[in-house]
Amino acid sequence: MRPLMWFRADLRTRDNTALVAACAAASKGVVAVFTICPEQWREHDWGDPRVGFLRRNLLELSKALEGRNIALKIIERDTFDGVETDLLDLAKEHHCTALFFNEEYEVNERARDARVAAAFARAGLSVRSFHDQCVVPPGELRTQEDKPYTVYSPFKRKWYAYYNDGNAPKAQSLAKKQPEMVSTPDGIPDQFGNYDPQAGRPDLWKAGEDHARARLGSFIEDRLAQYKEDRDFPAINGTSTLSPYLAIGAISPRQCIEAALDANHGKLDTGGKGPVHWMSEVIWREFYRQILLAFPRVCRHQAFNPKYDIKWRTDKKAKDEFAAWCEGKTGYPIVDAAMRQLNQTGWMHNRVRMAVAMFLTKDLLIDWRWGERYFMEQLVDADLANNNGGWQWSAATGTDAAPYFRIFNPISQSRKFDPDGAYIRRFVEELESVEGDSIHEPWKHESLFQDTRYPKPIIDHAEARERALEAFKVES
Ligand SMILES: Cc1cc2nc3c(=O)[nH]c(=O)nc-3n(C[C@H](O)[C@H](O)[C@H](O)COP(=O)(O)OP(=O)(O)OC[C@H]3O[C@@H](n4cnc5c(N)ncnc54)[C@H](O)[C@@H]3O)c2cc1C
Incomplete structure (x- = not known):
C-alpha cells in the first residue's frame, strides 16, 4: 500500500x-x-x-x-x-x-x-x-431537535460534554518516518500566479509548525493566565496571535486545547479564567465551521439571516467612504489605528475587528460583504468561516449576531479599550504627539495639535446611529 x-x-x-x-x-x-x-x-x-x-x-x-x-x-x-x-x-x-x-x-x-x-x-x-480541522468534527453536535446549533452558548455546553465524555480525538504524535523516499521533492515555486511572494510580513509571521508550536508555548507560559483580563485591549500583546497558523493548519486546534488543558490541571470549563476563556474562543472557531457546513449559503455571499440584509449604501459617496475606511482615514482614531494595523501587519486585534466592522456596517451602512472581502484580501489569517462569522455578527445578519440596535460608539470603544491611546499612537502617526484624552476625539481639540493631515470624522456618529436604527427598522 x-x-x-x-x-x-x-x-x-x-x-x-x-x-x-x-x-x-x-x-x-x-x-x-x-x-x-x-x-x-x-x-x-x-x-x-x-x-x-x-x-x-x-x-x-x-x-x-x-x-x-x-x-x-x-x-x-x-x-x-x-x-x-x-x-x-x-x-x-x-x-x-x-x-x-x-x-x-x-x-x-x-x-x-x-x-x-x-x-x-x-x-x-x-x-x-x-x-x-476541528477538535469536534463539524456536524457532530446537534440540538435536541436534531438540528445544527445556531446559538453559541448551547453549542459550547454540548462541546464541553462531548469532550469531557472522552469522545473527541486527542492530538496525535509525529507521523511515522518512512523507511525511504519513493520520489524526489518538487521545489516550491518562487511565485504562485501573480501573488506577491514577499507579502505577509515574514518578519512578524515566521513560517513553519515548529515556530507555531513555539508561539503556542510562549503564549501559554507568559500570557494565558492573564488572557481574560488582557484580551480586549489592542495595545497589549495579550492574545495568542495563532490565527494565521490555525488558518493554514501549521498548528492544530487539538494541540491548542491540550496545551491550555495542561496549564489548567486538565479542566476545560472550570479553573483558571484565562485558560477557560481562551479555550472558549477556540470553540467559537469550531462553532463557525459547523455553521459553514450546515448552511453553505454563507459561503455564497448570502446572509445567514436575510431579514437584516438591508439595502446597503452603494452610491459614489459610500464608495469614497469605503475607500477612507480601507485606508484608515475615517477621522475616528480607533477605527483608523485598526485599519492601519491590518494594512501594515496583515493582522488586527479582535476587539477592533468588531469595532471597524460595526463602523462600516452601522455608521456607514456599507454592505458587510465589502468589508468581508477587504479583510480576506488583507489578512494573513484570512479564513472564510471565522471572517464571515465575524462580519455577519457585526452586521446583525449572522447566527447569534449582535442585535441591530447594539451599535458600538467608536469614541466609547476607544476610551474603554485603549484608555491611554497607546494603540492609536502606535498606528496613527499623525496623532503620535497628541496627549491625554484628546486622542479619542482629536477634532474637538484642534488647537492641541498642529498637524492637519489627520482627517475630520467622515460622519457624525450620533447622526449615523439614528440613520442606522431607522434603516434597520424600516427594512426588517
Ligand atoms: C469582523 C471579523 C473578522 C474576522 N476575521 C477572521 C479571519 O479571517 N480569520 C480568523 O482566524 N479569525 C477572524 N476573526 C476572529 C478573531 O478576530 C481572530 O480569530 C482573532 O483576533 C485572532 O487572534 P488570536 O489568534 O490572537 O486569537 P486568540 O484570542 O488567541 O484566540 C485563539 C484562537 O481562537 C479562534 N478565535 C478567537 N476569536 C474568535 C472569534 N471571534 N471567532 C472565531 N474564532 C475565534 C482563532 O482561531 C484564534 O486564533 C474575525 C473577527 C471579526 C469580528
Whole structure:
C-alpha cells in the first residue's frame, strides 16, 4: 500500500490526522502533494498576505516531510477544475493505491473533493478522508431537535460534554518516518500566479509548525493566565496571535486545547479564567465551521439571516467612504489605528475587528460583504468561516449576531479599550504627539495639535446611529 497524501489547510507533520493514518497504513512509502490554484484563490478573495504566508509554510512543510522520508510534489492549476485528473495522473505515476486527505468544509472545496473521489473510484483507487480541522468534527453536535446549533452558548455546553465524555480525538504524535523516499521533492515555486511572494510580513509571521508550536508555548507560559483580563485591549500583546497558523493548519486546534488543558490541571470549563476563556474562543472557531457546513449559503455571499440584509449604501459617496475606511482615514482614531494595523501587519486585534466592522456596517451602512472581502484580501489569517462569522455578527445578519440596535460608539470603544491611546499612537502617526484624552476625539481639540493631515470624522456618529436604527427598522 502506497498512499498519496494530499495537503490542503493542514500544513504540518505533527497531529495531522490524514498524514498519521497514511504513514501508519503505508507499506511501500508515502508520496505527498499540494495543489496551487491561484485563480481559484483570487475568486475566494485570498490576498497576497495569506498566500505569501502559505508559500513560506509550504517550504517548511517540504523540509519537515523530507525528514520523514516523504517527498512533497506540487501541482499547479489555475482553478480547481481538472485537479482530479492531475492528482490521478500523479497517483498512477508513483504507483499510489489510495488518496488520503483531511476534509475541508467550504462549498467549492467540497465539490472539488467529490469530483476527485469519483475520479479515483472510477480508476479503482481508494480515497480516505478525515476530520482534522476541528477538535469536534463539524456536524457532530446537534440540538435536541436534531438540528445544527445556531446559538453559541448551547453549542459550547454540548462541546464541553462531548469532550469531557472522552469522545473527541486527542492530538496525535509525529507521523511515522518512512523507511525511504519513493520520489524526489518538487521545489516550491518562487511565485504562485501573480501573488506577491514577499507579502505577509515574514518578519512578524515566521513560517513553519515548529515556530507555531513555539508561539503556542510562549503564549501559554507568559500570557494565558492573564488572557481574560488582557484580551480586549489592542495595545497589549495579550492574545495568542495563532490565527494565521490555525488558518493554514501549521498548528492544530487539538494541540491548542491540550496545551491550555495542561496549564489548567486538565479542566476545560472550570479553573483558571484565562485558560477557560481562551479555550472558549477556540470553540467559537469550531462553532463557525459547523455553521459553514450546515448552511453553505454563507459561503455564497448570502446572509445567514436575510431579514437584516438591508439595502446597503452603494452610491459614489459610500464608495469614497469605503475607500477612507480601507485606508484608515475615517477621522475616528480607533477605527483608523485598526485599519492601519491590518494594512501594515496583515493582522488586527479582535476587539477592533468588531469595532471597524460595526463602523462600516452601522455608521456607514456599507454592505458587510465589502468589508468581508477587504479583510480576506488583507489578512494573513484570512479564513472564510471565522471572517464571515465575524462580519455577519457585526452586521446583525449572522447566527447569534449582535442585535441591530447594539451599535458600538467608536469614541466609547476607544476610551474603554485603549484608555491611554497607546494603540492609536502606535498606528496613527499623525496623532503620535497628541496627549491625554484628546486622542479619542482629536477634532474637538484642534488647537492641541498642529498637524492637519489627520482627517475630520467622515460622519457624525450620533447622526449615523439614528440613520442606522431607522434603516434597520424600516427594512426588517
Ligand atoms: C469582523 C471579523 C473578522 C474576522 N476575521 C477572521 C479571519 O479571517 N480569520 C480568523 O482566524 N479569525 C477572524 N476573526 C476572529 C478573531 O478576530 C481572530 O480569530 C482573532 O483576533 C485572532 O487572534 P488570536 O489568534 O490572537 O486569537 P486568540 O484570542 O488567541 O484566540 C485563539 C484562537 O481562537 C479562534 N478565535 C478567537 N476569536 C474568535 C472569534 N471571534 N471567532 C472565531 N474564532 C475565534 C482563532 O482561531 C484564534 O486564533 C474575525 C473577527 C471579526 C469580528
